[in-house]
Amino acid sequence: MLNRNGVPSLEQILSRFPKSASLTRPKAILECYEDIPCNPCETSCPFDAINIGSNINTQPKLDVEACTGCGICVTSCPGLAIIVAQIKGQEAIFKIPYEFIPYPNKDEIWHGLNRKGDVICDAKIEHVSLNKKQDHTMLVTVSVPVIHLHEFVTIRSKHE
Amino acid sequence: MIHKDLIIIGGGPSGLSAAKTALESGISVLILERSNHLGGQLVKQTHKFFGSKEQYAKTRGYDIAQKLLLDLKHFENLTIKTESTVVGLYSDNVVTVLSADKYERYQAKAIIVAAGASEKFLAFENNDLPGIYGAGAIQTLMNLYGVLPGKEAVMVGSGNIGLIVSYQLIQAGVKVKAIIEASSKIGGYKVHASKIARLGIPILTSTTIKKAIGETKLESIEIVLLDENWKEIEGTSKNIKVDTLCISVGLTPMHQLISMIGAEMKFVSELGGFVPIINEHHQTSINSVFICGDAIGIEEASSAMMEGYLTGLYVSKYLKHEHPEYEKETIKYEKQLSMLRDGPFGSKTKVGLQKLKEGNLHVES
Numbered sequence: 001m002l003n004r005n006g007v008p009s010l011e012q013i014l015s016r017f018p019k020s021a022s023l024t025r026p027k028a029i030l031e032c033y034e035d036i037p038c039n040p041c042e043t044s045c046p047f048d049a050i051n052i053g054s055n056i057n058t059q060p061k062l063d064v065e066a067c068t069g070c071g072i073c074v075t076s077c078p079g080l081a082i083i084v085a086q087i088k089g090q091e092a093i094f095k096i097p098y099e100f101i102p103y104p105n106k107d108e109i110w111h112g113l114n115r116k117g118d119v120i121c122d123a124k125i126e127h128v129s130l131n132k133k134q135d136h137t138m139l140v141t142v143s144v145p146v147i148h149l150h151e152f153v154t155i156r157s158k159h160e
Numbered sequence: 161m162i163h164k165d166l167i168i169i170g171g172g173p174s175g176l177s178a179a180k181t182a183l184e185s186g187i188s189v190l191i192l193e194r195s196n197h198l199g200g201q202l203v204k205q206t207h208k209f210f211g212s213k214e215q216y217a218k219t220r221g222y223d224i225a226q227k228l229l230l231d232l233k234h235f236e237n238l239t240i241k242t243e244s245t246v247v248g249l250y251s252d253n254v255v256t257v258l259s260a261d262k263y264e265r266y267q268a269k270a271i272i273v274a275a276g277a278s279e280k281f282l283a284f285e286n287n288d289l290p291g292i293y294g295a296g297a298i299q300t301l302m303n304l305y306g307v308l309p310g311k312e313a314v315m316v317g318s319g320n321i322g323l324i325v326s327y328q329l330i331q332a333g334v335k336v337k338a339i340i341e342a343s344s345k346i347g348g349y350k351v352h353a354s355k356i357a358r359l360g361i362p363i364l365t366s367t368t369i370k371k372a373i374g375e376t377k378l379e380s381i382e383i384v385l386l387d388e389n390w391k392e393i394e395g396t397s398k399n400i401k402v403d404t405l406c407i408s409v410g411l412t413p414m415h416q417l418i419s420m421i422g423a424e425m426k427f428v429s430e431l432g433g434f435v436p437i438i439n440e441h442h443q444t445s446i447n448s449v450f451i452c453g454d455a456i457g458i459e460e461a462s463s464a465m466m467e468g469y470l471t472g473l474y475v476s477k478y479l480k481h482e483h484p485e486y487e488k489e490t491i492k493y494e495k496q497l498s499m500l501r502d503g504p505f506g507s508k509t510k511v512g513l514q515k516l517k518e519g520n521l522h523v524e525s
């Protein structure tokens with residue numbers, strides 16, 4: 001339970017996923033479940049796809065059509081509460097924020113973790129980016145088996 | 161004795177922000193800062209900040225400190241003294257300062273107390289063993305001096321500071337074994353909690369520390385479950401092997417200086433402890449003494465900055481040196497501050513400030 005251990009329920013997670021049909025293209029998953037005063041996701045989006053409104057304590061809403069899955073909001077969110085998800089055949093492709101060293105490299109296989117931190121699968125690193133605008137938050141593109149679409153959230157090195 | 165228009169006690173987020181709007185009004189300002197750096201706790205904050213662009217959202221804390229300092233750079237009537245501890249505050253606006261082992265005296269037409277807060281500690285057996293730190297000390301060691309506090313740690317307290325410092329410990333390579341929280345709910349933002357949970361670190365609510373164990377230094381801790389009446393549940397004790405324990409159980413406003421000059425005080429638990437009674441212009445019962453930031457109620461640095469800008473503006477009016485855009489700026493920052501407090505996390509502060517207003521204070525302005 002989110003309030004007791006920081007792990008959102010499946011119901012909460014599903015409420016932030018658009019219909020699978022929309023996920024043939026990458027879309028942002030906004031896992032902000034609490035009214036906190038914050039709006040960088042809205043102001044950073046170049047496509048006006050995230051709406052919070054004038055009261056910044058409101059939870060963000062995604063305009064699924066307008067979202068291109070670019071991932072700018074992923075590294076802008078101070079709570080690291082946004083990932084981008086896409087379905088590509090038998091794989092789910094994610095863009096996730098990552099702030100630990102060592103950084104992952106392209107083509108490496110890392111552990112894929114769920115929201116409790118359990119290892120659930122292998123995650124293949126497809127791409128990494130770290131530019132000045134991201135301010136030390138790496139954007140990592142990974143692929144995992146599509147059955148983990150609603151479960152996968154982050155990665156851990158296999159060499160820890 | 162050196163005379164200034166305004167002395168600001170504390171060079172943290174609220175003090176630096178107050179200096180900006182005061183200086184824009186043409187007032188001469190002296191900032192007195194105890195430590196050897198400006199920016200207060202911001203310099204240790206490696207996370208990106210919440211809020212909106214007016215509070216430098218998505219900028220990391222240490223970069224916000226640099227921005228605040230950059231804003232002050234071009235003002236000629238600003239004097240900054242670091243490593244200068246204010247040891248006395250007197251009702252004729254005399255401030256006594258210990259600076260490089262010298263005792264100095266300053267006098268100003270107005271004073272802003274922006275002294276911040278101090279950490280609360282927790283009473284338990286052996287809480288003085290080496291290896292037990294406050295969260296602020298852990299941040300100073302790691303983020304200012306690059307020193308690792310230990311190898312295996314437990315965090316006590318799940319407020320935003322406890323969650324953020326846990327994340328920083330993990331980033332630094334420390335194995336965080338658990339975050340324990342006496343309340344039945346996580347205290348801080350859930351997004352911070354989820355960042356920890358997804359790394360496999362358990363957040364144990366309804367759990368407290370019973371004692372620390374070790375001969376010459378911390379070797380393990382005993383934790384125990386609490387029932388809904390905060391009573392220990394027998395038979396639930398558990399030992400965790402750690403060399404580091406981080407205490408993050410809240411902050412309390414630094415009230416000593418403001419108490420010293422005899423300002424009317426009130427204990428308001430929602431604001432974190434003893435605070436002076438103020439009017440809507442952050443003015444205490446001593447007319448020339450103003451207060452802002454955590455010293456008048458524990459909140460996020462975002463709110464402290466907004467309060468700082470406002471208090472600098474209010475002082476400009478008090479000194480009859482009104483800021484050229486007083487109305488516009490005041491409205492802007494008052495709006496920002498009320499917005500920051502508009503969500504569920506701000507309600508505690510709002511209740512506290514309401515209680516503070518119920519103090520029967522009459523300030524002549």
